[in-house]
Amino acid sequence: MSLHLPTYSSIISPEEYIRINTHEHLYIANADNFIKELVAIEAEKLSTSIEVIELGCGPARILTLIGQVKNINLTGVDYDEDFIQYASRKIKEQCLPIKVISDDVTNYVHPFPVDVFYSEGFHHHVKKGIPLKSYLENIYNQLKNGGVYIIGDEYLPEYSNNLERRIKAVIWYSHIISNGLNSGFNYLAQEEVKTLLDDLNENHNEEAVKSKEQIGLIIENVNLIEDAAKTKDFQMANKLASRLLDKIDELYNTKSIGDNSIDLSRGDYKISDSIFRNEVENIGFRVELVKRFGPAYDVGGVFVYLLRK
Numbered sequence: 469m470s471l472h473l474p475t476y477s478s479i480i481s482p483e484e485y486i487r488i489n490t491h492e493h494l495y496i497a498n499a500d501n502f503i504k505e506l507v508a509i510e511a512e513k514l515s516t517s518i519e520v521i522e523l524g525c526g527p528a529r530i531l532t533l534i535g536q537v538k539n540i541n542l543t544g545v546d547y548d549e550d551f552i553q554y555a556s557r558k559i560k561e562q563c564l565p566i567k568v569i570s571d572d573v574t575n576y577v578h579p580f581p582v583d584v585f586y587s588e589g590f591h592h593h594v595k596k597g598i599p600l601k602s603y604l605e606n607i608y609n610q611l612k613n614g615g616v617y618i619i620g621d622e623y624l625p626e627y628s629n630n631l632e633r634r635i636k637a638v639i640w641y642s643h644i645i646s647n648g649l650n651s652g653f654n655y656l657a658q659e660e661v662k663t664l665l666d667d668l669n670e671n672h673n674e675e676a677v678k679s680k681e682q683i684g685l686i687i688e689n690v691n692l693i694e695d696a697a698k699t700k701d702f703q704m705a706n707k708l709a710s711r712l713l714d715k716i717d718e719l720y721n722t723k724s725i726g727d728n729s730i731d732l733s734r735g736d737y738k739i740s741d742s743i744f745r746n747e748v749e750n751i752g753f754r755v756e757l758v759k760r761f762g763p764a765y766d767v768g769g770v771f772v773y774l775l776r777k
């Protein structure tokens with residue numbers, strides 16, 4: 469049902485994944501800590517322990533952080549067996565009372581009604597259409613009335629068609645990649661370039677495989693695009709992003725090269741606030757709160773939403 473294969477651990481090692489996201493990314497760690505605060509607020513409301521589940525927990529990058537919240541029974545679910553094995557070892561080593569389960573969250577049924585679901589960097593991996601609806605309905609139905617789904621994820625500024633979405637994606641990733649390069653985080657920058665290409669191909673060129681030429685082209689162009697966005701010259705940023713997209717499309721490729729980090733897709737597909745609200749409100753969730761972590765200029769950000777049932 470989920471249609472994306474559980475291949476994330478074949479693309480990046482758990483250690484590198486944790487390092488770049490927690491210690492090098494501009495905004496993710498701040499969003500992680502805000503999610504922890506929101507879980508703690510929900511836990512303080514009740515006198516008994518609450519059921520908390522992380523959807524798409526990966527190699528337990530933030531599971532152990534959330535595990536510091538008092539009075540919660542915490543479970544992490546992910547369908548990537550290798551990430552789950554890594555998570556399980558990490559939790560055992562730290563003697564933490566956290567459960568991890570290998571399952572697809574579009575089907576996962578928790579043995580108890582749930583107070584809090586949360587996810588970080590997960591929502592944009594679920595294929596649109598039936599898989600998205602199945603996962604949201606599945607968790608909505610398992611939440612107690614008044615329970616919450618806390619979602620941290622990357623969001624683009626508003627767009628009105630597919631081409632505009634792709635342009636906004638180029639400008640957002642240019643912001644992250646350019647800052648990564650300038651801070652000497654070359655691995656993070658490379659990983660974000662590949663993620664951008666996966667995002668551009670998703671729901672667009674499904675047969676496409678990334679190429680080294682496309683990666684080089686993006687690295688050459690991100691600083692100019694970020695400089696234009698930083699000075700709020702969005703006309704120029706759009707023009708440069710659009711030109712870059714044309715050149716990326718000219719290098720359309722379907723040949724694998726035997727390097728998983730290039731051949732496999734991370735299945736990313738970033739959307740805007742209004743599209744996201746539409747997705748969750750259609751299921752019945754009420755958006756109670758949103759906090760944005762990003763630059764002062766409008767290129768997107770990591771947003772944390774609190775959705776109430």
Ligand SMILES: C[S@@+](CC[C@H](N)C(=O)[O-])C[C@H]1O[C@@H](n2cnc3c(N)ncnc32)[C@H](O)[C@@H]1O
Binds near residue numbers: 472
């Ligand atoms: C970008 S990682 C985020 C991991 C973690 N939440 C974090 O913040 O580090 C996305 C994770 O979602 C998992 N995932 C994607 N679709 C899934 C599904 N349908 N069921 C379970 N896990 C899924 C992937 O295996 C991957 O580990």
